[in-house]
Amino acid sequence: MISRIIEEVFPFLYFYYIANKKTVSVYDITFSNFEFYSGLSDEKIVVRLESEHNRAKEIDDKTFKFTLALSISLSIISAGASGVVKFLPESPLSPYISFVFFLSSFYMLCGGLISLGSLKTLPKFGYGTYFEINKSRESLIKAIVGQEKVNIIRHIRNELSYMSLRNGFLLILFALILCLFILATSFFVSHLRFEPLTYYCL
Numbered sequence: 001m002i003s004r005i006i007e008e009v010f011p012f013l014y015f016y017y018i019a020n021k022k023t024v025s026v027y028d029i030t031f032s033n034f035e036f037y038s039g040l041s042d043e044k045i046v047v048r049l050e051s052e053h054n055r056a057k058e059i060d061d062k063t064f065k066f067t068l069a070l071s072i073s074l075s076i077i078s079a080g081a082s083g084v085v086k087f088l089p090e091s092p093l094s095p096y097i098s099f100v101f102f103l104s105s106f107y108m109l110c111g112g113l114i115s116l117g118s119l120k121t122l123p124k125f126g127y128g129t130y131f132e133i134n135k136s137r138e139s140l141i142k143a144i145v146g147q148e149k150v151n152i153i154r155h156i157r158n159e160l161s162y163m164s165l166r167n168g169f170l171l172i173l174f175a176l177i178l179c180l181f182i183l184a185t186s187f188f189v190s191h192l193r194f195e196p197l198t199y200y201c202l
Contacts, residue, residue, distance in 0.1 A: 011163040012110035019153055026123055026149045033145045034138075045140045049126045052147040056124070059154040063118040067161045071112030074165060078105045078172050084179055089186040097178050104171035111164030117157055122150050 007014040037045060082101035085094055126143030 007160070008163065009167075011160040011167070012107075012114060015114055015157060015160040018156060022149065022153050022156070026146055026153075029142050029145055034141055037141045037144065042137055042140055045137075045144055049140070049144050049147060052144065052151055053124070053127070056122075056147070056151050056154060059151065059158055060118040063115050063154070063158040063161060067115040067158065067165065068112055071108050071115060071161075071165055074168060074172070075105055075108040075112070078108060078168065081172060081176065084176075088179060088182050091182045091185075093178055093182055097175050097182075100171050100175040100178070104168040104175065107164050107168030107171065111161045111168065114157055114161040114164060118154070122153065125150070 003014075040048070078101055082098060082105075085098050085101070088094055088097075123146065125146035126140070131139065131143070
């Protein structure tokens with residue numbers, strides 16, 4: 001439960017924790033892994049390995065191109081929207097609104113930094129001359145297990161980058177709602193006259 005809350009509220013912190021934890025276990029192959037893949041032929045494992053290689057490329061492309069572009073766009077929007085605070089009527093909420101805008105920019109920056117991680121080279125299993133020379137059923141199973149684990153890290157990176165952007169966007173919406181509240185309050189205060197009750201009775 002606590003882990004889930006941390007993941008939702010602080011996705012950038014959770015990413016570095018879970019990524020480091022899973023990276024350490026990438027090369028760990030258990031007996032259950034061998035038992036799980038024992039039902040597949042070598043040809044099927046090779047096909048699965050190629051599929052995981054293609055999936056790795058697709059995830060990295062999606063993370064870098066889409067998420068990074070969205071992060072930059074939303075950061076610019078957040079920075080521009082924060083300038084609205086200067087034109088608001090005086091209100092005790094103004095400092096808090098500025099802080100919320102700052103926080104939204106921070107979340108989006110973190111989302112962008114996480115997505116930039118897709119440029120980092122992660123281990124790739126099941127390729128190269130050495131692998132081809134020493135190819136065996138055992139090496140194929142080790143390769144597919146390792147590649148699947150690395151792709152899980154890629155998937156987590158993509159999801160947590162998106163979650164950082166989502167949180168930043170929600171903070172922008174919250175700050176804009178507060179801005180509208182201040183404007184509405186100022187409008188009603190300046191346009192409504194409060195007369196004595198006897199005024200309306202006459």
